[in-house]
Amino acid sequence: MGRLRSLLIPGVDKQLLLRDAVKTMPDLARRRFIAGGASFGALTLLTGCDVSDSFSAEEMLKRVSKFNDGVQAWIFNPDALAPTFPESAITKPFPFNAYYELDDAPEVDGKDWKFEVSGLVANKKSWTLEELYKLPQVKQVTRHICVEGWSAIGSWTGTPLRDFLKLVGADTSAKYCWFQCADKEGYNSPLDMRTALHPQTQMTFKFGDEILPRAYGFPMKIRVPTKLGFKNPKYVVSMEVTNDYKGGYWEDQGYNSFSGS
Amino acid sequence: MSSLAASDERTLPATKPTKAVIQPAWVRIMHWINAVAIILMIMSGWQIYNASPLFKFTFSHSITLGDWLGGALLWHFAAMWLLVVNGLVYLTLGFATGRFARKLLPISPAGVIADTRAALTGKLSHDDLSKYNQVQKLLYTGVIIVGVFVVLSGLSIWKPVQLQWLTALFGGYDIARYVHFACMSAIVAFMVVHVALALLVPKSLRAMIIGR
Numbered sequence: 490m491g492r493l494r495s496l497l498i499p500g501v502d503k504q505l506l507l508r509d510a511v512k513t514m515p516d517l518a519r520r521r522f523i524a525g526g527a528s529f530g531a532l533t534l535l536t537g538c539d540v541s542d543s544f545s546a547e548e549m550l551k552r553v554s555k556f557n558d559g560v561q562a563w564i565f566n567p568d569a570l571a572p573t574f575p576e577s578a579i580t581k582p583f584p585f586n587a588y589y590e591l592d593d594a595p596e597v598d599g600k601d602w603k604f605e606v607s608g609l610v611a612n613k614k615s616w617t618l619e620e621l622y623k624l625p626q627v628k629q630v631t632r633h634i635c636v637e638g639w640s641a642i643g644s645w646t647g648t649p650l651r652d653f654l655k656l657v658g659a660d661t662s663a664k665y666c667w668f669q670c671a672d673k674e675g676y677n678s679p680l681d682m683r684t685a686l687h688p689q690t691q692m693t694f695k696f697g698d699e700i701l702p703r704a705y706g707f708p709m710k711i712r713v714p715t716k717l718g719f720k721n722p723k724y725v726v727s728m729e730v731t732n733d734y735k736g737g738y739w740e741d742q743g744y745n746s747f748s749g750s
Numbered sequence: 751m752s753s754l755a756a757s758d759e760r761t762l763p764a765t766k767p768t769k770a771v772i773q774p775a776w777v778r779i780m781h782w783i784n785a786v787a788i789i790l791m792i793m794s795g796w797q798i799y800n801a802s803p804l805f806k807f808t809f810s811h812s813i814t815l816g817d818w819l820g821g822a823l824l825w826h827f828a829a830m831w832l833l834v835v836n837g838l839v840y841l842t843l844g845f846a847t848g849r850f851a852r853k854l855l856p857i858s859p860a861g862v863i864a865d866t867r868a869a870l871t872g873k874l875s876h877d878d879l880s881k882y883n884q885v886q887k888l889l890y891t892g893v894i895i896v897g898v899f900v901v902l903s904g905l906s907i908w909k910p911v912q913l914q915w916l917t918a919l920f921g922g923y924d925i926a927r928y929v930h931f932a933c934m935s936a937i938v939a940f941m942v943v944h945v946a947l948a949l950l951v952p953k954s955l956r957a958m959i960i961g962r
Contacts, residue, residue, distance in 0.1 A: 637801035743820035
């Protein structure tokens with residue numbers, strides 16, 4: 490917010506502007522993106538655009554990002570398989586990464602935990618970990634790529650999400666699977682249905698042949714090797730099959746929602 | 751456009767001699783669009799680099815664009831269109847009009863050495879700006895090739911699943927990041943030399959703005 494305050498906009502009461510800006514924020518988490526927008530705002534000042542103009546660099550960038558979402562979905566093959574690697578290529582140690590320290594990571598009790606399924610599905614029963622562990626599992630060794638640029642190769646074992654969607658009678662013509670996580674701040678992320686049905690998209694229960702450790706999302710992670718890491722939610726507690734785009738923790742802050750590699 | 755200017759001179763010998771167009775309009779327009787695009791790409795790219803640095807340094811926030819990773823990515827993937835569309839049209843016209851062949855070739859090692867020596871001793875002639883010297887030919891050709899590589903390596907780290915064959919050509923995802931960084935560094939080095947020399951020979955800058 491400090492950056493917003495430091496902007497000099499002639500004829501505009503800074504306090505009022507701030508109050509209005511805060512009002513338009515639907516979510517505290519969006520603050521970061523808006524603060525980022527302040528420097529785009531500075532650009533519009535340089536070009537002489539009035540702040541009341543409908544044009545702003547931030548608005549334009551959001552529009553281009555949406556355009557990019559569409560273009561990417563149109564030109565790329567959503568069923569392309571991510572490259573797989575030999576076990577010898579696995580990155581050790583595999584990095585822990587989140588917007589919090591490992592000590593603050595959600596601590597889920599596997600006995601109490603239930604995976605809730607809602608929305609456009611025939612069977613809305615909740616699943617215990619024990620029940621999920623009984624489903625057929627497959628292993629993949631794929632590269633995890635973070636939006637930050639780093640990458641690491643890991644070994645993930647679990648049930649293909651498309652098998653589970655079939656099992657619960659999900660309407661696979663719906664647009665999204667929307668995942669909620671156990672994070673205190675309420676991490677969530679939408680996954681487009683085509684990617685949810687991708688053969689490598691997995692409900693992951695094991696990392697490196699061991700029960701998924703807390704660092705990597707115990708008890709369940711959604712592993713999507715064709716998408717950037719932030720679209721691979723950890724500590725997942727529920728899934729809603731929906732036609733509505735309900736946003737996501739990072740998507741709302743400005744990361745491109747497609748974010749497919 | 752340059753051929754048009756030449757025919758003007760042929761057909762209108764009686765009128766007062768107008769100076770020939772050194773840089774045709776399409777080159778000038780595309781040059782400045784490219785300049786804006788590449789600066790946006792580099793400044794937002796530095797901010798993206800800062801999220802996960804390859805080396806033991808980061809770029810000062812004062813010279814980056816986008817404020818944080820999310821903002822920088824929005825800039826990078828918006829300016830990308832400007833850079834790539836403008837670049838593709840430029841390459842097409844460069845080959846189709848024969849400009850590349852005419853202006854950039856031939857380049858010889860001996861010629862580059864001789865012209866570098868002449869430049870450093872202040873003996874390089876700038877009388878005819880329509881003809882590039884050997885150092886210019888080498889640098890302009892080189893930066894066009896690096897420009898192609900910066901885009902290809904960028905695509906390979908943006909889409910390492912969809913374009914996995916391209917990522918593999920660059921030696922895999924992690925190495926492709928270094929290639930992308932190295933191309934950026936080469937372009938920045940070019941820009942430093944390019945801007946310094948344009949300021950030393952201001953009429954070349956004028957030619958790139960008004961054409962003559």
